[in-house]
Amino acid sequence: MSVQTCPVFIGVDVAKLSLAIQFPDHLWSTANTASGHAAFLTKLKVLDGAHVICEATGGYEQPLVFALHQAGVAVSVINPRQIRDFARACGRLAKTDSIDAALLRDYGTKLQPDADPVPAPGSAEFAELVRARQDLVALITDEINRREHVRLPALLKLSLARQKLLEKQLATLDALIAAHFQADAQLASKAQRLQQVQGVGRVSAFTLLALLPELGSLRDAEAAAIAGVAPMNRDSGQFRGQRHIHGGRAAVRRVLYMAALTATVHNPILKAFYQRLRQHGKPAKLALTAVMRKLIILLNRLLKNPQFILAG
Numbered sequence: 001m002s003v004q005t006c007p008v009f010i011g012v013d014v015a016k017l018s019l020a021i022q023f024p025d026h027l028w029s030t031a032n033t034a035s036g037h038a039a040f041l042t043k044l045k046v047l048d049g050a051h052v053i054c055e056a057t058g059g060y061e062q063p064l065v066f067a068l069h070q071a072g073v074a075v076s077v078i079n080p081r082q083i084r085d086f087a088r089a090c091g092r093l094a095k096t097d098s099i100d101a102a103l104l105r106d107y108g109t110k111l112q113p114d115a116d117p118v119p120a121p122g123s124a125e126f127a128e129l130v131r132a133r134q135d136l137v138a139l140i141t142d143e144i145n146r147r148e149h150v151r152l153p154a155l156l157k158l159s160l161a162r163q164k165l166l167e168k169q170l171a172t173l174d175a176l177i178a179a180h181f182q183a184d185a186q187l188a189s190k191a192q193r194l195q196q197v198q199g200v201g202r203v204s205a206f207t208l209l210a211l212l213p214e215l216g217s218l219r220d221a222e223a224a225a226i227a228g229v230a231p232m233n234r235d236s237g238q239f240r241g242q243r244h245i246h247g248g249r250a251a252v253r254r255v256l257y258m259a260a261l262t263a264t265v266h267n268p269i270l271k272a273f274y275q276r277l278r279q280h281g282k283p284a285k286l287a288l289t290a291v292m293r294k295l296i297i298l299l300n301r302l303l304k305n306p307q308f309i310l311a312g
Contacts, residue, residue, distance in 0.1 A: 007051040007074065007112070010044075011104030013097045014054050014061040022101035023047075029097075032060065037067040044073055051115060053108035055080045055100075065116075066124065074115035076108065079247075083107060123213050126180050126187070130210035133173045134251065140166045177206060190216070193302050196310055199263025199270065200299070207255045208299065216303025223300040228253045229293040253292070260291040270294065 011022040019036060021028045028043070030036035044050045051074040054061050061077060068075040083100075086107050092099070107113075140163060147159045181188045187209060194205040208215060212226060224230035228248015263270040270291050277287035301308050 007049045007108075008047050009105050009108030010047075010050055010052050011101040011106070011108065012052055012054040012064070013100040013104060014057045014064060015097065016060050018097070019064065020097035020101040022098070022105040024105075027098055027101065032064065034063070034067075037064055040064075041067065041071050041073070044071075050074065051076070051108060053078060053104045053113070055083055055104065062124070069118050076113045076116055078104070078107065078113065086111075117214070119213065122180070122184060123210075126177075126184075127210040127213075129173060129177050129180065130207055131251070133170065133177065134207070136166055136170045136173060140170065181206070190303055193306075194299055196302065197263070197295070197298060198267040199295070200259050201262070204255050204259045208252065211249060211255075212252050215300055218300055218304075220297045220300065223296050224293050226252070227256055227292070227296045229256065229289055229296060231289075231293075256292045256296055257288070260288055260295050263295060264288065264291055 008024060010024075013020040013022075014032060017032055019030050019032050019040065021030070021040065023043075030039050044052075052068055053076050054064070056077050056079060065075055065077060083103065087093070087095075087103055090103075090106070092103060143159060143163045143166065147156065147163075150156050150159055181191065190209055191202070191205040194200050194208065195202065200208075214226065215223065218226065221230060226248055228250065230248075260270070264274040265271065273294065274287050274291050277290055278284065282290075302310075
């Protein structure tokens with residue numbers, strides 16, 4: 001009979017250039033570089049059941065997380081807000097790299113978070129391509145909006161040239177994304193499955209798959225919460241407050257918003273649902289949020305159950 005090893009939680013405070021690492025019995029620091037990651041992995045080899053806890057830091061943690069996944073080490077990337085709330089609950093208001101590393105270890109020890117799933121091969125590269133595409137689309141939109149206030153012909157010419165260059169780069173990115181789909185039949189199949197829903201186009205499908213790779217493996221409530229469209233209760237005693245959405249992945253919510261707008265026009269079922277809410281006096285924004293929630297739950301069910309048949 002095998003004995004399950006208890007996890008040994010290790011807190012890692014990630015900075016741009018350095019890592020502050022709290023082991024069970026000592027604090028250690030190294031560079032946030034490939035060689036620093038390798039040195040950290042060497043130290044982890046002597047620990048059975050190591051489980052690393054770190055915060056999301058806008059991308060500085062990603063190379064380390066990738067190295068840990070490659071080495072088969074459990075890792076949980078926690079929302080920084082949750083860590084600060086935990087610190088306040090523990091009465092810890094001071095903040096330094098070493099304090100944060102110790103706090104992250106305590107968070108893991110006390111709350112025992114599940115390890116993040118190991119991403120599928122190529123998923124990180126796919127997500128990076130999709131994020132780069134989103135950035136380019138935003139730049140093009142900004143350029144078009146700024147041009148409304150341009151009067152000088154020379155500046156107008158420069159603006160048009162910048163937009164042309166950005167659109168050329170966008171076409172290159174679209175080609176790279178298409179090549180990624182060509183090389184991944186399973187991903188392409190998932191995208192086609194999502195596009196069976198009226199309102200979900202090619203861009204919406206691949207964006208959701210890139211930024212919400214868990215889609216198809218979640219419970220309904222989890223899918224809505226991760227997308228940030230789950231209404232949160234605000235009740236206390238006899239008081240029943242208004243429910244509001246909160247948190248979630250903003251980039252996912254943006255693409256879901258555009259898909260829901262299209263669905264309220266072209267999807268007979270979601271259009272009827274939206275109109276029914278409006279007829280009952282619900283504000284347009286609330287009704288559209290309800291459509292977004294129904295849409296993400298539907299898409300999750302489509303990927304989870306290949307036998308699921310769309311009505312109508």
